[in-house]
Amino acid sequence: MTLRFNTDFAAGLFGLLFAAVLWFPREGMGRLSIIFPRAILVIMVVLSLALIVKAFTKPAARQVEIEGDPRRLVIMIVVLFAWWYAIGVLGFLGATAIFFFGLTWYLAHIEGPVPVRRLAQWAPIIAVLIGAFYLAFTEVLSVRLPSGIWS
Amino acid sequence: MDMLLEALFSILTLEGLVTILCGVTAGLFIGALPGLTATMALAVLLPFTFTMSPLQGLMALGAVYMGAIYGGAFTAILINTPGTPSSIATTFDGYPMARKGRAYEALAAATIASVVGGIIGVAFLLLLAPPLARLAVVFGPAEMFWVALLGLTLVASLSSGSLLKGLLGGCIGMLLSTIGVSPIGGETRFIFGIPALQGGIELIVALIGLFVVPELISMAAQGRGALPESGKLQGGAGSAIMRMGRHIFGKPINLIRSCIIGQIIAIIPGAGGNVTSLVAYNEARRFSKDPASFGKGNVDGVIASESSNNVMVAGSMVPLLTLGIPGAPPDAIILGVLLMHGLRPGLDLFTETGVLTNGFILSMGFAAMFLLPVGLLGGRLIHRVVVKTPFYFLLPSIAMVTILGTYALRNSMTDVFIMLLLGSVGYFLRLIGIQAAPIVLGMILGVIAEKGYVQTMLVAVVDPIPWLRLVANPLSIVLACLVLLSVATTLLPGWLERSGRMAKVDSDEEKPS
Numbered sequence: 001m002t003l004r005f006n007t008d009f010a011a012g013l014f015g016l017l018f019a020a021v022l023w024f025p026r027e028g029m030g031r032l033s034i035i036f037p038r039a040i041l042v043i044m045v046v047l048s049l050a051l052i053v054k055a056f057t058k059p060a061a062r063q064v065e066i067e068g069d070p071r072r073l074v075i076m077i078v079v080l081f082a083w084w085y086a087i088g089v090l091g092f093l094g095a096t097a098i099f100f101f102g103l104t105w106y107l108a109h110i111e112g113p114v115p116v117r118r119l120a121q122w123a124p125i126i127a128v129l130i131g132a133f134y135l136a137f138t139e140v141l142s143v144r145l146p147s148g149i150w151s
Numbered sequence: 152m153d154m155l156l157e158a159l160f161s162i163l164t165l166e167g168l169v170t171i172l173c174g175v176t177a178g179l180f181i182g183a184l185p186g187l188t189a190t191m192a193l194a195v196l197l198p199f200t201f202t203m204s205p206l207q208g209l210m211a212l213g214a215v216y217m218g219a220i221y222g223g224a225f226t227a228i229l230i231n232t233p234g235t236p237s238s239i240a241t242t243f244d245g246y247p248m249a250r251k252g253r254a255y256e257a258l259a260a261a262t263i264a265s266v267v268g269g270i271i272g273v274a275f276l277l278l279l280a281p282p283l284a285r286l287a288v289v290f291g292p293a294e295m296f297w298v299a300l301l302g303l304t305l306v307a308s309l310s311s312g313s314l315l316k317g318l319l320g321g322c323i324g325m326l327l328s329t330i331g332v333s334p335i336g337g338e339t340r341f342i343f344g345i346p347a348l349q350g351g352i353e354l355i356v357a358l359i360g361l362f363v364v365p366e367l368i369s370m371a372a373q374g375r376g377a378l379p380e381s382g383k384l385q386g387g388a389g390s391a392i393m394r395m396g397r398h399i400f401g402k403p404i405n406l407i408r409s410c411i412i413g414q415i416i417a418i419i420p421g422a423g424g425n426v427t428s429l430v431a432y433n434e435a436r437r438f439s440k441d442p443a444s445f446g447k448g449n450v451d452g453v454i455a456s457e458s459s460n461n462v463m464v465a466g467s468m469v470p471l472l473t474l475g476i477p478g479a480p481p482d483a484i485i486l487g488v489l490l491m492h493g494l495r496p497g498l499d500l501f502t503e504t505g506v507l508t509n510g511f512i513l514s515m516g517f518a519a520m521f522l523l524p525v526g527l528l529g530g531r532l533i534h535r536v537v538v539k540t541p542f543y544f545l546l547p548s549i550a551m552v553t554i555l556g557t558y559a560l561r562n563s564m565t566d567v568f569i570m571l572l573l574g575s576v577g578y579f580l581r582l583i584g585i586q587a588a589p590i591v592l593g594m595i596l597g598v599i600a601e602k603g604y605v606q607t608m609l610v611a612v613v614d615p616i617p618w619l620r621l622v623a624n625p626l627s628i629v630l631a632c633l634v635l636l637s638v639a640t641t642l643l644p645g646w647l648e649r650s651g652r653m654a655k656v657d658s659d660e661e662k663p664s
Contacts, residue, residue: 007583008313014580015319022326022341033336035608036601037329044322051315060313064582068372076371077575080364080550084567087554096554100547107543110374129548133555141187141195143559 001066009055015048072110079103091148096130155277158509162517167210170203171514174211175521178218179529183226183234185359185549185556189219193484205492209511212488214518216481217269217464221522224261224457225530229254229537230549232363236354237460239591240432242362244445244452251448254538258530259395260450261457262523264406267399268458269519271410272417272465276512280469280501288474290419292610293621296603297630298419299596302426304637305433306589314642316584323585324593325600327352334598335605347565356557356566357573357594361587363553364574367546376542392527398450405435405451406458413459417466417479426599429592431459437640461522465515472496472508 019041054060066073079099086095104122108114137143161167174196181192192215200208223234228245241261248257290298306314306321330341331351342348370376399406409431416427435455436445445452463479470476475496477483486496494500500508537545557570577587604621611620622628 003582008315010583011313011316011319011580011585014583014585015322018323018326025341025343029333029340030336030338032605032609033333033338033340036597036604037326037340040322040325040329040597044319044326047315047319047322051319054315060584066372066582067369068374070372072374073368073372076368077578080367080571080575081568083550083554084564084571087567088564092555096551100551103547103550104543107371107374107546108541110543125544130551133551137555137559141191141559143555144562145555145558146564 001070003064003066004062005064006055006059006062007064008051008060012048012051012055015044015051019044019048075106079106087146087148089148091150092145093130093134094148094150097126100126100130154505155509155513158506158513161206161506161510162210162514167207167514168517170207170211171214171517172521172525174214175218175518175525176529178215178220179222179225179522179525181215182219182222183529183533185226185232185234185363185553187556187559188235188355188480189216189223189237190480190484191559192216192219193481197484197488200488205494206507206510206514208488208492209485209507210514212485213464213511213515214521216485217461217515217518217522218525219481220460220464221261221265221269221457221526224265224453225258225533228257228261228453229534230363231366232549232553233358236358236595237428237463238456239358239362239588240428240456241453243432243456243588244447244449245456247446247448248450248453253448253450254534255391255530256395256450257453258534259392259527260399260453262526262530263392263395263399264409264454264458265461265526266519266522267406268410268413268461269464269522270516271458272414272462273512273516273519275414275462276465276468276472276515277509280473286418289626291624291627292603292606293623293627294603294630295419296600296607296621297627297634298416298426299600299603300634301630301637302430302433302596303592303600304634305429305592313584317586317589320580320585320587320589321593324357324590324595325597326593327357327590328354328594328597329601334602335609345565347563350561352569352573352594353560353566354591354594355560356570358591359553359557360570360573361577361590363549364571365578365581365587367550367553368575368578370542370546374542376537376540376545395450399454405438405454408434408438409455409459410462413462414466416459417463418469426595427463428456428460429595431455437637461519465512468512468515472500473498 022037023041079102083095083099086099089095090098101123104126105114105119108118134145138145162171177196178189178192181187181195182189193212196211196215200211203211220235220237223238224241224245226232226234227238227241228249231242231246233239233242245257245261248254303321306317326341328351331349332339339349412431412434413427416430432452432455435451436442439445439449439451441449467477467479467482468485471482471486473496475486477486489496494504494507540548553570554567557567558564560566577590580590581587607620608617611617614620622631
């Protein structure tokens with residue numbers, strides 16, 4: 001998919017917005033704490049303004065190519081955040097089992113319909129994979145993984 | 152000399168060699184997992200050394216350290232994910248090489264460069280430890296500020312088209328590094344009332360987010376694996392190794408320069424391998440006859456990054472063993488082990504307990520040599536796994552390991568959220584021309600630059616012109632001149648080209664990637 005917009009202007013605008021978000025909470029900080037971020041914020045505003053000026057005088061690429069299916073792109077982002085949320089609720093094992101299996105099914109679907117028998121074949125492979133990493137992290141690396149509502 | 156020979160014989164036992172082999176293998180696989188750093192590998196495996204003799208314990212940890220730093224290159228090359236922060240620069244050319252079907256060549260180059268770098272680092276440590284240690288103590292806050300600025304000039308190389316956007320990315324990174332508790336003032340900054348942000352944004356969290364998540368999103372959108380069909384190994388593995396060996400040793404200047412840079416930066420406490428590989432990469436690009444090919448699959452970029460970060464492993468032991476100053480975070484764990492065994496850093500370490508110290512140093516040399524067989528076999532194995540695994544299994548697997556690795560850093564789901572947020576924003580920033588590399592570079596060097604700058608200003612508070620303290624001694628003046636020179640050599644070709652005094656240097660137009 002090709003989007004048409006001025007990338008210089010977009011980058012400059014992003015820089016100004018980012019600087020604004022950090023500019024306002026800086027009040028009340030001591031000199032030693034603010035001296036460096038303030039200098040960087042000023043430089044960032046100058047760079048952003050320079051990009052905006054450049055956007056009108058000597059613009060760079062005016063089109064952006066998103067490779068692949070934009071719907072899958074959005075779904076992938078949503079799935080990653082949903083996976084994160086579900087870990088807090090269902091725990092690592094439960095959430096990962098659901099999302100790993102679901103994502104595998106969704107992505108395999110790109111190549112064509114996925115028969116139930118194939119899905120059944122994947123289940124033990126996914127279970128072993130998740131189990132191996134779970135045990136490696138909890139037992140070998142002593143990392144306490146979230147257990148969600150089961151804790 | 153007698154001490155060195157005695158040390159050599161003490162490690163040349165079956166038990167000693169097996170310890171090194173196991174350490175290298177364990178370090179390699181832990182280092183290859185995104186999120187698990189060399190520091191974590193050492194911390195995790197530390198309890199296993201409690202039952203060992205002091206020499207065997209140190210040998211095991213030295214081997215794990217060497218293996219972990221090298222292991223980061225595997226995922227950097229195969230899935231564009233730096234396994235450890237010191238392999239960031241390896242992704243710049245390693246992954247494009249893999250995408251062009253030259254994955255095994257990149258792995259072979261990384262392996263050979265790591266082996267040579269590791270051995271050279273050990274040689275430096277054995278021969279030059281005392282004079283190099285003296286150099287380490289002359290680096291004060293002002294010098295560290297200039298070292299950070301010198302590293303920041305790398306932004307120009309990483310900007311891929313637009314210097315303004317590269318600098319903007321660097322600023323974003325530096326500001327991200329200021330979130331949390333101020334290193335000098337001690338106040339919390341930019342946490343927006345969220346207590347979890349008090350600890351700041353971990354570099355490795357940002358690294359995983361900015362490098363892995365956009366790649367995952369892109370893979371899902373395109374319905375492809377990390378490597379395309381052409382990413383399969385072309386020609387035999389043996390021929391790839393031979394080809395890379397001939398390339399590296401046929402033109403050894405890049406390797407030598409990267410090793411020297413690695414050694415110099417390694418002895419500066421606080422700089423670490425992250426900076427080492429980035430500076431070496433920048434210099435390899437600057438001195439190359441074909442700088443435009445860097446970032447698109449030039450093997451010299453992989454060689455510079457991997458040789459310098461493995462020199463750093465032994466190189467950072469110089470200030471540790473002589474002055475007790477850890478040059479990089481994993482060194483702090485080694486220091487702990489030394490102290491646990493009653494060994495105090497200093498001259499005594501090389502005289503009274505010389506056999507033990509020299510044995511430890513030599514064992515790192517053997518660990519570097521073991522990287523060759525273990526790395527080439529392990530590389531082949533991981534390469535096969537990445538290429539053969541269907542993308543619909545590979546993608547959720549990478550996502551799972553990414554979440555696990557990020558969580559394991561501080562047992563924090565907030566870190567996982569930050570990683571996903573940075574990654575998602577990073578994907579769209581990449582579309583408008585702001586790349587991940589300058590942001591990460593800003594994060595790494597922002598902390599060093601801030602500490603150096605604020606500490607210098609603090610010392611100069613009574614001076615009439617405080618900032619003159621930044622160039623108050625010969626070393627800081629030399630470093631400041633190097634920064635100016637670096638900026639000039641980066642900007643001059645473009646300026647000459649624009650003013651029509653030179654033929655077009657780089658034919659590349661800015662392309663949104």
